[in-house]
Every structure is written in C-alpha cells, then in structure tokens.
Amino acid sequence: MQWKNMTQFHKLYRYLQNSNIKLLYEGTFQGLSNLDNLRMSGNEINILPKGAFTGMPSLQNLYLDSNKITTMQVDAFQGLVNLLVLDLSKNDLPQIGFGVFNQTEEYKLTTLMLQRNQIKIIKRDDFLGLDKLEYLCLFSNQIHTIEDNSFHRMNLRYIYLFQNNLSNITGNPFGSNVLAQLQIYRNEIKYFAPESFVKIPINTT
Template sequence: RHFCRISIFIVSILLMGQWADGNGEEGDCPLECDCPSLYPRAMYCHSRNLQHVPYVPSRMKYVYLHNNRITSIQQGVFDNATDLVWVILHKNHLRSDKIGKNVFSRLKSLQKLYLDHNNLTSVPQNLPTSLVDLRLNNNNISKLSYGSFQGMLHLQTLRLQRNTIEEVGGALKGLESLALLELGGNLLKKVPESLPEKLQQLYLEYNHITSVSDNFFSQRPSLQFVRLSHNQLTNSGIPTNTFNVSSLVELDLSHNHLEKIPTISTSLENLYLQANHIKEFSVKSFCRVVDVTNYSQIRVLRLDANKIRASDVPPEAVLCLRLATVIDI
C-alpha cells in the first residue's frame, strides 16, 4: 500500500510538471522579472536597471517594464506574445531610431501603451489600431505626421504634453472615440482646429496660444473641460461668443493677458481667471438678463491677482451668481 501511494505521488508530480511546461505556466519567466502565480498573465520587470526588453512568454497579457534604462526595442521582441493588452515602458531611455518599425504591429489586442518620459523624437510607426490609451508625454516629439494615428478608432486617451510640438495639423482628425487630449507644455501658437468632434477634455496649458477661433467650441458639443491657462490670450484674440456654449462645465483661462471677463454660457460651473489684467467686473459676461429666473450656474469663480477689488462687484452680481460657493477677488 505504501509503495502504491508513493508511486501515485511521484506520478502526480510528474504530471504537474508536464502540465506546467506544456501550458507555459511555470518556468518560462525571464530571470530578470517576476511572474507571480497569483497573476499568471502579468510579467513585472520594472525598476531592475534593465537595458533591453527581455523574452516575453506567449501567455502574457500585461508587461511592466517602466523605470529602467532601456534604449531600444528590437524587431520581433513581442512577436511571441501577440495577446498583450498592456505594455508599460515609461521612464526609460527609448530613442525613436532604436525602435523597430513593426515592433508593436502584431499586437492586435493592445489597449494600453505607455511610452512617456523617454527620449522619443517622433511617434513610433505602425502602432496597433486597437489602442485605447496612448501616452507619449514628456518626450522630444516636435512633429505629428498625418498617418501617426491612422485607423485608431478606439483611442480614447492621448497624452502628448511636455513635448516640442508646434502644430498638430490633421494628424488627430480621424480619432473618432478620443475623449481626452493633453497637449500642454508644447509650442502651440493657436488652438488646433482639426480635432475630433467628440472630445470631452482638452488641455492646452503652457503653450504660446494667442487666439481661439469663434466656432471651435460650438462645433464640439461634447467638450466639457478646457484648460488654456499660462498662454498669451488677449480679448482681441477671443471672438465675443467663443466660450458661450452650453456644453462647457469648466474653463481655465488663468495666467493670460485678458483685460475683460469673456462672455460665457450660464451653464458653466467653474471659471478660472486669476492672474490676468482684468480691470472691471461685468455681470453681463455671466448673465445677459438678471432676474429671479435667469442666473448663472457658476460654483467657483477665481478673479484674484487681477486689477479689481471686491468693492468693484456690482450689487446685481448677487442675483446672477447666486449658486456660487467660492468667489476669489
């Protein structure tokens, strides 16, 4: 009986070993990485001082390679793991000329690709059209080619802030699902016009923007949050009803060169105008008619660091801004 039990035990161990090898669940993890049994589809290789992308087993869906010293990605390095869903490569030393032209092209299920905080000078070629979240911020990208994002109908988030982009052109026009676009900290001189119509969040702070076209916001009825702070906007560069659109919920125009409060929609809830050159408080900027039934939805209004004082606010502002919880002057 004891002999039979020992034999069964040994056979069980052998079978388990064969099953693990055959299914790639054990023993195929690169020595430089961790592949915990609790997360059999994840490979953790971050913060290991790596200079190259290690072998990626075919079973993997999530690969974490951030905070290393990787400078290049050779052709075919991901070809064995075509089911990858996340590839996290931020905070490395990646260079555009060191990334194979088709490195990511076979990853037809890839949803998240983080390439931010690297040394890229251009958008990598042949990116999968399955991407939902693409991060390219904090690089040295100066130009967006027309075909850089071609076919990315599922892309919802695109982060391009803190690069050296001077103009966008039509590179982003076909991104039908794009909801969030970050372009802050670049060298833009005007608000890009050929942007997707379904945008909900647009961040353009820390550029050199001097004007906004009069119909830009009215043509994008889904736009709710807009950040244009730390630019060079003047009242002459903003047509009268540019911001008078009902879709906007939050508008940041702080740290510009405005002398008057722009006309806004009564549905706007948060307006940031601090650190401009505003000299007067115009109630008509918020309410075209001031009475019991007509009032602004403003909750937060910042006008501090301008050229007006609390005593400059007219009495009718109390009726117009009756919902405001914060007014800084």
Template sequence: MSSWLTLVESPEDMIFILELVYIFLLLVGPTVCLCPNQCACNAVSGFVNCREKGFTNVPGGMGADVDYINLGNNNLTKITTQSFQRFRRLHYLTLDNNHISDIAELAFENMRELRVLNLQWNSLKFLRKGVFRGLINLQDLRLSYNSLRKLGFLNEEDLYSLQTLYLDRNNISTLNSLTFAHLHSLKFVHLEYNRLSAMEDGIFSGSLDVEHVLLTGNKINRMSPASFKDLRTLRSLNLDVNQLSSVNFETFRNIKSRYTNLYLDSNPWHCDCDLQRTFNKIHLTKNLHIVRYEELACHKPGEVRNVTLKALGTNFCVAETVTILVITITVVVAVVAAVVTTERNRRQRMQNSPHIASI
C-alpha cells in the same frame, strides 16, 4: 491531506485526479515557468514585472500569453519589429523611463489586443507613420515627457479605438485638421506645456466627441472661430497659462456641447470694452461656464494691471466709452476751430490786399 484522500475511492479516481492536475500544469506551466531572470511573474494575473532591472534589450523567456509587461525604468534604447511580435494577447505594455529614441515601423503590428501603451519619459523626437498600425483596440496612449515635434504618426486608421492621448510636455508647435482625423473615439487630449501658438480651423473635426482638451502652459495667442467647432460633448477646455490677450466670442459659441467649463486663468488679458463684451456674452450663454472668473486679471493697459475683470465691472466700459466720446468731441472741436481760423485768416488777407480783392 488525510481527509482529502478519503474522497478517493478507487485507483481509477486517483488516476483521474492526477490527469486533471497534469492538464492544469500543462495549461499554467508556461506562465509559471517562463519568467526572465531578475523579473517577478504572476501566473494568475499574467503580470511580468521587469521594472528597474537594468535591461538594455527586451528580455527573452516570457510566455507568449502574458497579459501585462512592465519594462519601465530600464535602459532600452529602441523597439524593433521583433521586440514584442510574440505577445498577441498582451493588454498592457509599460515602457516608461527608458532611453528609447527609435521605434521601428510596424513594431506593434501583431498586438491587436493591446489596451494601454506607456512610452512616457523617453527620448523620442519623432515617430514613423505606421508605428502604431495594428493597434485596433488601443485605448490609452502615453507619450508625455518626450521631445516630439510632429504628430503625423497619429494619422493612422487603426487607432479608431483610442480614447485617452497623453502628449503633454513635448515640443509640439502645430496642429492641423489631419492630426486627429482618424481618432473617432477620442475623449481626453493632454497637450499641456508644448509650444503651440495658434489653434487653427477644424483641429478636432475627426474627434467630435472629445470631452476634455488640456492646453495649459502653451504659447497660444490666437484661436480661429472654428477651432472647436461642433464639438458635441466637450466638458472642459483648459487654456490656462497661455498668451491670450483677447478672444473671439465665436470661438466658444461654436462649441455644441450641453455644458463646457472654460479655464482661462493666467493669460495677459488686454482689458477693454471688446474683451468685457466678449466675457459678458459668454456669461449669458447657458452651455458655457468660465471657471475661476473672479481670478482673471488684466495685464494691460497699465492703469488696470493686476485688477481682476470682475472688479472692473460695467463702469470700466462706460468710462472708456465716455473717454472715447470726450476725445472724439475734442478732436472735432479742434478741427472745426482750425477750419474757422483758417477761413478767418484767409478773409483778412483778402481785405488787406486790394490786388487780391480785385481779383
């Protein structure tokens, strides 16, 4: 302290330094002092940590210029238009592991600087259209582990900056061409463990630069040839643990990415010549790669159940073709024999009956 005081050469210098300290305290004072009871606040980072404090409502007493609010693991049940309207500079908002079942329309309208919104592990069954209006800089939206069924709320023009979307482990059963229509910056889509049964045309027509689509653990048994059409940067498509028994080569050929990893393990494949030809075409397509192909196993027919597609080799298709050919020849021979026998019997009847012969 004494060495610091030696720098003060006059009372004017001391007054000047005190004025600087006063101005500094005015600037940081609200961030330091405005901290809700039970929470921990960091003035430097602007971090307000109110995690696991038993709050049933958003607590007051926070400075409007905070950067990060963590309200996870509390007992919040709803978000109103008043809950966060003051936090115009907020970048990160964590609300996971609450009991939130209702979020008001325009609840986040004033939070134009928000980058990450975490709503995982709540009780959301639906979200109103317009609930995310105003979030023009949102890049990461986390809605995993809820009970959402419909995704109309994503049809929002203000979400054009969204890059990562977590929708895994909900009750989503359908997607359509409007679902991601305005998500032009989308890169990662997590849809694992929902109730999807089909992939229709043009689902990603508004998000042609998506890079990773995760559909693991659904009930998908049908995919349109245009489901992933014209995706330009798709790096991975995960369809593990679904109900696919066959696939159309066009579904994958329509992907326009330079290189795409396909995950197709743990599906009930019906192994026949058509399936083998499809996978052979995929192998010959330079921009497509089946990950863990050696683990893909047949489910039907019974004689090849649990045998891998790779183990079947080309002989399986040859054998099937020979079998079909033998069956076809056998049927033709049987038909010809039946015709010959019928004709022979007819002639014998004519010879044995003079009346018929005279006619």
C-alpha cells in the same frame, strides 16, 4: 528580442520600465498577442518606427512616457485597434505628424497624453483616425498655433491646453458639441475669433 513562447503574458509592467532601452524595430513585440498592458516608461527611446507594436492586437494600455522620443513614423501604432490609453508625455516630440495612426484602421483610443513635450503646432490632420478620443492632454508644451478644425471628427470631452504659448485662437479649432471641459489658462491669449467657440456647449467649463 523574440517573444514567440510568451503568449501567456498579460502584463510586462516591471520588466521594461527604466531598462535603458534605446531602439525599437518593426515587429519587436511579435508573439505577445495576448498582452493588454505594456509599460516602457523611463527608457532612452528616440524613434517610434512603423509597425513597432504590430502583433499586439489585445493591447489596451501603452505607456511610453519619460523617454526621449522625437519622431513617430507613419503607422507607428499600426495594428493597435484595441488600444484605449496611450501615454507619450514627458518626451521631446516637436510635432505629432500626419499618418501616425493608420487611416484604414478603426481605433478605440479614448485617452491620449502628450503633455510636457516640445509641440509647437497642432495641425488639422494630426488626430485623423481617432474618432473615439475623449481625453486629450496637451498642456505644458510650446503650442502657439492650432489650425482650424484640428479637433473635429472626434468625441472629445476634455481638452487640456494650459501652459502653452497661445496668443490667438482663430477659426473653429474645437468644433465639439460634447465638450465638457476646456482648460486654456496660463497662455498669452489676446484674441478670440467670434466663431472659435460656436459649437461648444454653454455648460462647458
């Protein structure tokens, strides 16, 4: 698929939704340097390869929800330095994976939707590189463990973790002094470590 003569396009909403797309390759979207919104919801995509979205420096909103994604390779979102919203909800991701976001780039991402996947563990390096992230949706997964410092180094204001399998919260996983809302209902929490919420503002709901 070549887009060399389509640099004038800004939105491909209807063109790539529910289109039975199964594979993406490195550089698939080369030539769409002016595109700012891309919807690929409701396809059959299984893997996000390295550099799948290179050549799209203007992209701000990327919707990959309702696919069959199980794997995101290292640097899958390489070059998306202006991306603000990323929707990966309703896929089959078992984990996020270290290095998905290139550590040498400064991302502007503020909203990350990962709800309704198969994620079981949140690791401390899963969100490295997302210093500006404000909204993180992780509800309706199978999360049973959140490693210490998993949400540090971010600007998180809203974390949605309800409807998971959390039973113990230990260490200081949240570590945010700007957090406005933390939703963890419908889990099976039996124990909170005393230090778990030490840095969270008292007016957090």
